[in-house]
Amino acid sequence: EPEVTQTPSHQVTQMGQEVILRCVPISNHLYFYWYRQILGQKVEFLVSFYNNEISEKSEIFDDQFSVERPDGSNFTLKIRSTKLEDSAMYFCASSPQGDYGYTFGSGTRLTVV
Amino acid sequence: AQSVSQHNHHVILSEAASLELGCNYSYGGTVNLFWYVQYPGQHLQLLLKYFSGDPLVKGIKGFEAEFIKSKFSFNLRKPSVQWSDTAEYFCAVNAGNAGNMLTFGGGTRLMVKP
Numbered sequence: 098e099p100e101v102t103q104t105p106s107h108q109v110t111q112m113g114q115e116v117i118l119r120c121v122p123i124s125n126h127l128y129f130y131w132y133r134q135i136l137g138q139k140v141e142f143l144v145s146f147y148n149n150e151i152s153e154k155s156e157i158f159d160d161q162f163s164v165e166r167p168d169g170s171n172f173t174l175k176i177r178s179t180k181l182e183d184s185a186m187y188f189c190a191s192s193p194q195g196d197y198g199y200t201f202g203s204g205t206r207l208t209v210v
Numbered sequence: 211a212q213s214v215s216q217h218n219h220h221v222i223l224s225e226a227a228s229l230e231l232g233c234n235y236s237y238g239g240t241v242n243l244f245w246y247v248q249y250p251g252q253h254l255q256l257l258l259k260y261f262s263g264d265p266l267v268k269g270i271k272g273f274e275a276e277f278i279k280s281k282f283s284f285n286l287r288k289p290s291v292q293w294s295d296t297a298e299y300f301c302a303v304n305a306g307n308a309g310n311m312l313t314f315g316g317g318t319r320l321m322v323k324p
Contacts, residue, residue: 101253128310140254140300140314153309188254192310198244199312203253 099123103189103202110179110209118174118205120189129172130190130199131164133157140188146172179209212237212305216315223291224323231286231318233275233301240306243284245275248317249297257299260284271295293324 102121110116122129131143144154146164163175172191176183186206190199213236223229235241245257258269265277275286284301301315 130310132312132314139316140302142311142313145310147310153311155311190254198256198259200256201246201254 099200101189101191101200101202103187103205105205106203107206108208110207112181112209113178116176116179116207118176118187118189118207120172120174120202121170122172122189122191123193123200124170126191126193126200128152128192128194129164129166130192131174132188132190132201133185134188134204135182135185143174143187176207179207181209183207184209212241212303212313214301214303214313214315216299216301216318218318219316220319220321222321222323225293226290227322229286229288229291229295229320231299231301231320233284233286233315234282235284235301235303235305235313236282237303237305242304243275243277244302244304244312245269245273245284245286246300246302246314247297248300254300257286291320291322293322296320296322 104119129146134140142155144158145152161177165173186204188204189202192199215234217232243260246254247257248254258267260267260277268274273288298317298319300317302312
């Protein structure tokens with residue numbers, strides 16, 4: 098069964114550093130997403146991406162965040178200057194159309210120290 | 211903004227017991243409804259989804275959910291749980307005015323005792 102692949106599975110970074118979280122969505126999917134889950138809290142929407150541009154973003158997705166699909170297969174989330182409160186599990190997801198159930202990746206646990 | 215509530219945070223059952231996990235949402239318009247499961251150490255997996263039609267939806271692994279519009283609910287059920295159902299279960303809603311975004315409930319952690 099096709100999978101969404103995320104790397105790395107765990108990233109530790111110092112506060113103020115830039116991080117890039119990588120995702121390879123399912124190849125024939127058109128919509129791509131990032132969600133995050135801070136420990137003990139709900140899964141929260143960050144951003145959706147379609148046709149090479151952001152289609153929606155939440156209040157969490159401020160200027161410190163950016164997404165890119167650099168080469169037609171990878172989908173990345175960049176955090177420019179990490180803060181302690183960015184520590185969370187970040188999930189990538191993709192869907193063939195916008196309103197179908199997503200396929201989620203296994204997540205990247207980001208720890209900012 | 212829409213919200214999703216899962217009132218049971220932790221549920222402990224013995225094998226063969228019946229399961230019902232509650233999910234309520236706060237949006238009056240058209241919704242798409244989902245249940246996801248996250249087994250220990252694994253990613254979120256879609257259990258079932260409702261878009262329209264028969265409000266009783268059957269999913270994988272013997273799970274089903276019923277959409278009751280008047281109650282704004284989409285409860286998950288399984289007649290007889292197994293130890294392998296131990297996982298965290300998340301209800302999620304896509305509201306008609308929210309594009310592709312999913313709003314998740316807080317999750318219910320289910321432990322099934324062998």
